[in-house]
Amino acid sequence: MISRWVHSVVFSLGMVLLLVLVPVPAQAESGFAPVDRPGPALSVPPEQLRASLTCHGDPGSDPQPVLLSPATSVTPQENYSWTYERAFAAQDRFSCAVTMPDHTLGDIQVAGEYLVHGIREMHRLTGKRIAVLGHSQGGMNPRWALRFWPDVRGLVDDVIGMAPSNHGTESMPGCGPAPAECEPAVWQQQAGSDFTRALNSRAETFPGISYSVIYTRLDEVVTPPESSELHTGDGMIGNVAVQDVCPTDVSTHLLVGTVDPVTYALVVDALDHPGPADPARVDASVCGQPLMPHVDPMSVNTFLQPLSAVPGLLSTALPGVNLVGTPSTDREPQLRCYVYAAGC
Structure with missing residues (x-):
């Protein structure tokens, strides 16, 4: 009896030591690459990268230049041509937009x-530190870079996310075996995905960069809405809900990334001041505005661009529905070798 008891204690202590000494891969931050390791060579052909960038304005103009990153399932034309590109042109602000492959669903x-x-x-074009502005996935994916x-x-200098999917979302369509397959970006933006764990590993933010997270507490796509927020790392972080400025603001996910005037005021505040957006600097009169400036409700483009985005939006929202031709898969894409501390 005593010998069995001693054997049991020794076995239990051994298991405890084993658990302490052997890391659990799913939870081990050390499994991901150090934050200071140089990035890999780009695998996308240079001619495709060059063709993806469309710019407007004078690179030598004074306002801080902005790179626009589109949301999942839409092009920059559908996302920004009738909103922020018009506003930045009026400000004499140089801006560029990236057109992603596969309708930003890849x-x-x-x-x-x-x-x-x-x-x-x-x-290279401006000689300045730039701002990166994006909606939904477009507010999150610059952080991968x-x-x-x-x-x-x-x-x-600035990363500005409008309702960004920084920690994934619990409300993405249920992805699973065929026929309920999903596009790669939909898999990756589910809460708890390998992608989101790698994205947020070791540090969410980096020194010298201001991070403005602008979201709505009524977000029905990125859920819970507070999952947009950033908290770790050495960057300057400003997490702001539009309801912090206007308590009765009823903007949803899509409105925050397009025509919401409160979001626009916070974006401009972040661009025009050092550090992240500060709601204390936003005039309360913005709460009475129906649309952000420079959106023309009488323009045909104001209606055509949102309508042209409908097929991509439906492809994202409905499992098994693919109206834009992006290949679907039955699982999340495998993480690249550079993501891991030990490679593949």
Whole structure:
């Protein structure tokens, strides 16, 4: 009896030591690449990267230049041509937009390479540290470039996310075996995905960069809405709900990334001041505005661009429905070798 008891104690102590000494891969931050390891060479052909970037305005103009990153399932034309591109043109602000492959529904690791190129090219054109502005996935995926390509951090002054999917969402369509397959970016933006764990590993933000997270507490796409927020790392972080400025604001996910005037005021505040957006600097009169400035409700483009985005939006929202031709898969894309501390 005593010998069995001793054997049991020794076995239990051995298991405790084993658990202490052997890391659990699913939870081990050390499994992901160090934040200061140089990024890999870009795998996307240079001619495709060059063709993806469309710019407007004078690179030598005074306002801070902005790189626009589109949301899941839409092009920059559908997302920004009738909203922020018009506003930035009126401000004499140089801006560029990245057109992602597969209607921004493909592997976000590939989208990250397009953003690395866009950041480098805009800095070359302007000689300035730039701002990166995006809606939903477009507010999150620049952080993939910053996380795994440290050289671009010194080229970026602001990262501004409008309802960004920084930690994934619990409300994405239920992805699973055929016929309920999903596009790669939909898989990757589910809460708890391998992609989101890698994205937020070790540090969410980096020194010298201001991060403005602008979201709505009524978000029905990125849920819970507070999952947009950032908290770790050494960057300057401002997490602001539009209801912090206007308590009765009823903007949803799509409105925050398009025509919401409160979001626009916070975006401009972040661009025109050092550090992240500060709701205390936003005039309360914005609460009475129906649309952000420079959106023309009488323009045909104001209606055509949102309508042209409908097929992509339906492809994202409805499992098994694919109206834009993006290949669907039955699982999340495998993480690239550079993501891991030990490679593949």
